[in-house]
Amino acid sequence: MSDKVLTGRESDVQRRPRKVLAVASSGGHWVQLFRLRPVWDGCDVTYLTTNIQHREQVMADALERGQTVPGFFTGVSANRWQKFRLVYLLLQVAIVVVRTRPDMVITTGAAPGYFAILIGRCMRARTVWVDSIANADELSLCGKRVGRYCGLWLTQWEHLQGSEKAGAGLPAFQGATL
Amino acid sequence: MIFLTVGSELPFDRLVRTIDEWCVDRGRQDVFGQIAEPGTGGYRPTNFEWRPFLSTHDYDQHCRDADLIVGHAGMGSIITAMTYMKPIVIMPRKAAFKETRNDHQIATAEWLGERNGVLVAQDEVVLRAVLDRASEHGTARTLESPLEPYAEPRLLATIRDYLLSS
Numbered sequence: 001m002s003d004k005v006l007t008g009r010e011s012d013v014q015r016r017p018r019k020v021l022a023v024a025s026s027g028g029h030w031v032q033l034f035r036l037r038p039v040w041d042g043c044d045v046t047y048l049t050t051n052i053q054h055r056e057q058v059m060a061d062a063l064e065r066g067q068t069v070p071g072f073f074t075g076v077s078a079n080r081w082q083k084f085r086l087v088y089l090l091l092q093v094a095i096v097v098v099r100t101r102p103d104m105v106i107t108t109g110a111a112p113g114y115f116a117i118l119i120g121r122c123m124r125a126r127t128v129w130v131d132s133i134a135n136a137d138e139l140s141l142c143g144k145r146v147g148r149y150c151g152l153w154l155t156q157w158e159h160l161q162g163s164e165k166a167g168a169g170l171p172a173f174q175g176a177t178l
Numbered sequence: 179m180i181f182l183t184v185g186s187e188l189p190f191d192r193l194v195r196t197i198d199e200w201c202v203d204r205g206r207q208d209v210f211g212q213i214a215e216p217g218t219g220g221y222r223p224t225n226f227e228w229r230p231f232l233s234t235h236d237y238d239q240h241c242r243d244a245d246l247i248v249g250h251a252g253m254g255s256i257i258t259a260m261t262y263m264k265p266i267v268i269m270p271r272k273a274a275f276k277e278t279r280n281d282h283q284i285a286t287a288e289w290l291g292e293r294n295g296v297l298v299a300q301d302e303v304v305l306r307a308v309l310d311r312a313s314e315h316g317t318a319r320t321l322e323s324p325l326e327p328y329a330e331p332r333l334l335a336t337i338r339d340y341l342l343s344s
Contacts, residue, residue, distance in 0.1 A: 009344075012342065027185060027186060028253030028254040029253075031258070035327070035328050036328070036337065038338075040341070057234065080279075104341050132253060133253055134286045135282055136286055136288070154336075176329065
């Protein structure tokens with residue numbers, strides 16, 4: 001699978017592995033993020049999610065696919081009405097981003113991904129938001145807000161690309177996670 | 179076996195209650211449910227075995243063992259069902275009943291309902307009919323091959339290219 005995404009710059013990755021921070025809350029967001037993993041093959045990846053149980057899955061997969069041992073962190077789960085938990089999550093995410101100093105932050109949402117993009121952007125990392133495929137009518141709230149901070153801002157629905165419903169700017173469509 | 183799952187965040191009484199009643203009506207004794215924490219006053223089914231939550235390992239095992247999966251219209255449930263080539267019946271949560279924070283599951287159900295192996299019941303009345311249809315042996319449409327383990331190649335290539343660009 002990964003040979004389908006080979007480019008002329010692959011040898012460069014082998015010389016200096018890129019550092020990637022891959023972020024998603026547990027559940028559907030995580031399932032979609034994990035389906036993107038060939039993107040960071042050969043890179044130095046760190047995962048950040050909200051469920052410790054994903055650690056086992058991540059380690060087993062890296063071993064099976066001959067990848068280096070990934071980093072793994074968890075933060076608390078929080079939705080937009082849980083203000084204190086959100087602040088706590090923001091701090092947790094900030095610590096991970098500062099510690100890992102990623103070349104690229106990639107996320108499928110929701111709250112931890114949003115924070116990681118903002119902080120990653122401040123640290124001049126490349127930033128990728130892949131809006132969840134669950135948002136078929138309009139982009140998620142985080143997805144709309146985060147667009148201006150993303151190097152790559154993607155929806156998984158063709159009918160939402162360049163849509164005004166997405167808020168300011170025009171998210172692109174380049175395929176889906178399934 | 180039928181595996182019922184409502185995700186790990188909130189209970190979904192409207193779905194769970196309907197399945198509980200359907201089990202009695204149809205004499206089904208082979209349903210297992212992951213129904214989140216009912217809390218005080220929440221619905222506790224009496225006609226099938228259930229747990230509030232499952233470890234990811236147990237969750238996967240129940241999906242593998244099931245002939246049919248019934249779930250809320252969450253992407254985790256849907257993608258897992260597709261991965262194991264199991265037909266899934268989905269019913270969207272609705273914000274009006276405080277089952278979720280917004281109505282995105284309604285759109286998910288509408289858009290993904292056209293895929294093979296995904297059957298949609300927009301409410302609990304329709305759900306009974308869909309369950310009857312889906313549980314007749316061999317009548318639920320399934321995927322002809324398992325879902326690829328990765329995202330679409332074009333999406334992977336686009337992001338990989340961005341990652342490696344100088």
